[in-house]
Amino acid sequence: MSEKRTLKNLDLEYRLFKERIFVAFAIVILLVMVLISRMVYLQVYQYDVYSTKSDKNRMHVRAIPPTRGLIFDGKGRVLAENLPSYNLMFVREQAKDIQGVLNTLAEILELDEEQREEIATQAYSQRRPFHSALLLSQLTEEQIAKISVNRYRLPGVEIEAQLIRHYPYGPMTAHVLGYVSRISERDLEKVDRSQYAGTYYIGKSGIERQYEETLHGKVGVQTVETNARGRVLSVLDESLPQPGKSLKLHLDTDLQYAAMRALSGFRGAIVAIDPKTGGILAIVSTPSFDPNLFVSGIDSKTYKELITSRDLPMFNRSIRGNYPPASTIKSFMAIAGLEEGVITEGHTIEDPGWYQLPNDDRYYRNWKRSGHGTVDMKKAIVVSNDTYFYDLAFNLGIDRIHPFMQRFGFGLNTSLDMPQASPGLMPSRDWKRIKRKSSWFPGETLSVGIGQGYWQATPLQIATSMAVLANKGKWIQPRMVKSIGGEDIPLKTPETPADIVLSDEKYWDEVIDAMVAVVHSNRGTARKVGDKIDYIMAGKTGTAQVKSIKQDEVYDESKLAERHRDHAMFAGFAPVENPTIALAVIVENAGSGSATAAPIAQMVFDAYLKKGDKTVSMSEAEGRQQ
Known part of the structure; x- marks a missing residue:
C-alpha cells in the first residue's frame, strides 16, 4: 500500500506571513501615533496645567514668622524679650508612618504619657501642607544630641532655632504683661490664619493679649525649591516679615x-x-x-x-x-x-x-x-x-x-x-x-x-x-x-x-x-x-x-x-x-x-x-x- 503525502503550500504561507507583518506594523504605527498625539496633547495643549503641577511638587511657599515686639517699662528696662530656643518641628507629609515616627520620638526622648499626647495633638493639628508643626520647645543639649544620632529613624523631624518669649521679672509682672502660649484651634478661629502661618505663639492675657496685633507684626513669605524628600534646595523668592512694634509702658x-x-x-x-x-x-x-x-x-x-x-x-x-x-x-x-x-x-x-x-x-x-x-x-x-x-x-x-x-x-x-x-x-x-x-x-x-x-x-x-x-x-x-x-x-x-x-x-x-x-x-x-x-x-x-x-x-x-x-x-x-x-x-x-x-x-x-x-x-x- 502506497503512503499518502501532503505537500506545503508555500504561496499561501507567504501571503499569510505578509498579512500578519502588515497588521503588526499597522498596530505599531497606530500605537506610535497615539503616543505621539498624547505627548503633543500633554506637552503642548496641557503644558500650563502640568507645568504648574510640577512646580507645586518642586516649589513650596513657606511662611516666615515675624519677630515679636518687645515690652519695656517707663525707664527702658526690658519686661518681655525674645530669647533663642531650639525647637522640635515635624512635617507630617515627609513621614510615611506618622504614628510610628511619633512613637520612635517618644522612645528616644523618654517622654511621659502627657508629653506623648501633647506631641500627637500638635502633629495632627490642622495646618497647610508641608508646614511644620511645633512638637517641643526649648530642647536641651542632651535631647538635641539624641535626635541627631537617630535622625535616620525620624523622617519629617527637624530641629529649628527660633525665638521664644521670656519674662525676666517673672511673677512680679505676670498680672501686668500676661503671657503668650501656643496657639490653639480656638485661637485660630479668631485670627487671620494666613498671618499666623509659621507662628506658634499668641498672647493669652494682659498686655500680650490686648496688644497682640501690634506685637505680632506681619508674616513674610518664602518660595523654596525642594527635592522629592521635601528638603530645601534653594530659595526662589522671598518677602521679608514686618517685626512687631515694641511697647513702652508707664510702669516703674x-x-x-x-x-x-x-x-x-x-x-x-x-x-x-x-x-x-x-x-x-x-x-x-x-x-x-x-x-x-x-x-x-x-x-x-x-x-x-x-x-x-x-x-x-x-x-x-x-x-x-x-x-x-x-x-x-x-x-x-x-x-x-x-x-x-x-x-x-x-x-x-x-x-x-x-x-x-x-x-x-x-x-x-x-x-x-x-x-x-x-x-x-x-x-x-x-x-x-x-x-x-x-x-x-x-x-x-x-x-x-x-x-x-x-x-x-x-x-x-x-x-x-x-x-x-x-x-x-x-x-x-x-x-x-x-x-x-x-x-x-x-x-x-x-x-x-x-x-x-x-x-x-x-x-x-x-x-x-x-x-x-x-x-x-x-x-x-x-x-x-x-x-x-x-x-x-x-x-x-x-x-x-x-x-x-x-x-x-x-x-x-x-x-x-x-x-x-x-x-x-x-x-x-x-x-x-x-x-x-x-x-x-x-x-x-x-x-x-x-x-x-x-x-x-x-x-x-x-x-x-x-x-x-x-x-x-x-x-x-x-x-x-x-x-x-x-x-x-x-x-x-x-x-x-x-x-x-x-x-x-x-x-x-x-x-x-x-x-x-x-x-x-x-x-x-x-x-x-x-
Whole structure:
C-alpha cells in the first residue's frame, strides 16, 4: 500500500506571513501615533496645567514668622524679650508612618504619657501642607544630641532655632504683661490664619493679649525649591516679615518691686497712677505666678495647682477683684453732699454711736460704739465717722448718689487699654429692679453711704477716682502703654470721661484738707503713717466688711475664720501741692485699714517720692513667686 503525502503550500504561507507583518506594523504605527498625539496633547495643549503641577511638587511657599515686639517699662528696662530656643518641628507629609515616627520620638526622648499626647495633638493639628508643626520647645543639649544620632529613624523631624518669649521679672509682672502660649484651634478661629502661618505663639492675657496685633507684626513669605524628600534646595523668592512694634509702658519697675515686696505674704492688690498722665506706675496682685511656665507649655500638675489654689494666684485682683470700697469713698460722698447743697463744710450732727431712719427700729452702728459727739464734715472724714455719712446718704438719696459716683468712674471701666477690667457695681434703683426684681429700700442707701452694701469697686477704680480727685476733677484715663513703636499715645481720647466741674471750686480744697488731716492730724485714722513721712499726703483709710454681724453683736476678729475677717484698705495721693502719684491698696482679710493698708501704702509712696538708690535685683525679682 502506497503512503499518502501532503505537500506545503508555500504561496499561501507567504501571503499569510505578509498579512500578519502588515497588521503588526499597522498596530505599531497606530500605537506610535497615539503616543505621539498624547505627548503633543500633554506637552503642548496641557503644558500650563502640568507645568504648574510640577512646580507645586518642586516649589513650596513657606511662611516666615515675624519677630515679636518687645515690652519695656517707663525707664527702658526690658519686661518681655525674645530669647533663642531650639525647637522640635515635624512635617507630617515627609513621614510615611506618622504614628510610628511619633512613637520612635517618644522612645528616644523618654517622654511621659502627657508629653506623648501633647506631641500627637500638635502633629495632627490642622495646618497647610508641608508646614511644620511645633512638637517641643526649648530642647536641651542632651535631647538635641539624641535626635541627631537617630535622625535616620525620624523622617519629617527637624530641629529649628527660633525665638521664644521670656519674662525676666517673672511673677512680679505676670498680672501686668500676661503671657503668650501656643496657639490653639480656638485661637485660630479668631485670627487671620494666613498671618499666623509659621507662628506658634499668641498672647493669652494682659498686655500680650490686648496688644497682640501690634506685637505680632506681619508674616513674610518664602518660595523654596525642594527635592522629592521635601528638603530645601534653594530659595526662589522671598518677602521679608514686618517685626512687631515694641511697647513702652508707664510702669516703674522699681515701684512695682516695692509694691510687690510691701504686699509679700498677703492676698491683695495695689494700683498706683500718675494723675498727670493717667499712666499706671505699679499694678500688683498677690499671690502671683510665673508666666514663663506657660510659654513652652505648662504641665498639668502645676496648672492644676494654680487653678485650684484657694489663694487664686492667677486671678488679677487689681483689675478684676470686686470689693466694697468701704470708707475710702467718704471723700467723694462729701463732695457730692457739698455740690448738691445737702451739707456745708460747717454742717454738724450729733453722733450717739448709731443712726436710725424715721419709723425704723433698726440701729445703723458707727464703728465707734460710743460715738464721736458733734461731728462736722472734716471731722467725719478724719475719724471716718459712719453716722455722719448715714445721714448724708439718706438726705442725698440713691438717685443722686449713683450718677454722681459714676462721674468718678465707679460702676464703669474707664481704662484706656484694659478692656478686661471689671466695671464693678455702682448700684441704683433701676439696677435693683432689673437684677434683683425688687424695690430699693432706704436702709440700702445708708449702706452705700459708707461704701458697703451692693457697692463693688476694683482697686483700679479706687486709684482712678483718687487720681481724678488729685486733679480736682480733671479726667485722664488710666492706661498701661505710654508709646507704641516710639509714638506716644495722646493723653485725651474721644472716650475720656468729661471733667467734673463743681459749682464752687473750694469744695475740692475742703475735702482734700480733710484727707490731709486723716494722715497728718493727731486724731486721723492714718496718723501713725503721717508721723513717719516728710511729705504731705492726702489719704483715706477703709475697712471693708466681709461677713455681716447681728444687730447687737460686736465685731470680734478672733472669733472669725481668717477668710471672714474684714479687708484693709487705703487710698490717697501725694504730694498734695503737686500730686505725682495716686494709690489704692487692698489687703484681704487683714482687718483695719489704718493698721495694715496705710503702712503698706506708705512704703509705696516712699519708694516713689524719695527716689532712693534701691533698684530691682533681677535675682530677687525672679525669686518672688508667691
